[in-house]
Amino acid sequence: MRGLSPAYLGGQEALIAPAFDSKALRLKFLEISTEVSEVKRADLEPLFTILNGSDGKERTQDQVRDALSTQIMELFRLHQARSCFGLLYELNGHHLVQQVAARLRRYQSRADARDVLQEVFFNVHRYPHRFNAEREDAFRVWSATIVRNTVLKHLRSQSRGGRAEVPIDDLPEPTEHGVQNPLNGAVDRETTEECNRVYVTYLHLYLRFYSQLSEREQRAIHLVEVEGSSYRDAAVDLGIKLENLKMVIFRARRKIHRSMRRVFDGLPPDVRPARSPKPSIQATKRGLTTVPAFRSGSPEQSLGGRLS
16 A cells, blocks of 8 residues: 555545646646657647637536546546556545445544555556546546445454444445346346256266166166165165165266266266175186176167166
């Protein structure tokens, strides 16, 4: 914040007198074109017109200040000139500090209005892209909003627990949730449709890989995830121990998950099953040993076998 001190603003005092010298202002206008080569005398003509009153409009001193401030703020938005920012402080420092002090009194705050004023001009300096110069009094309206928000933020930072009592009149207007413009409605519809398509894709893949599980794995998944049976009841239904059921479900879910992930990674969905237990010597002698066959190739070919 020291970078925006009065010294930075061309040696101006913190509180500027409300009256301003027209001759001195003309010289300061010319300083803008000296600092910023892109700004020509023609670009400054609206400032001279407002100051001289040569456009035929009758303005009070405050209205002249507002019109000049709007034009200067627009130049600052376009060129970020230090001379423009200094002029804004010089023209508006006095009445803005009065606004700050009035709001602080309203909230019974003992904060120094000049400290908060520095925060106000810091925000002016930080957010010039949010300024709209369509109206002559645009800077007065915009700066009043900044004063309000800056004071409220300052009070919240100074209060214990980050909370401060704020009059209900200063609370922002609630948005009407029932009112929706056509653009937002179209965006919401497109988002919903896209979510539905993604969900259908996931569900389709899940069912394809579920169908490749063994009958026991399918039955275990169906009992637990579809019928909502407890693990204990599902174990009784399948005639296996509870610990074995948990392992069956864990491995079945892992097979489905790995296959889906490989599809989204652009790989074939065939996944090696968990290592089968070694056959007994008796089973080997009887010729009962079998080796599961896996097909390689395209995803369509690999989807033909079970994920056992």
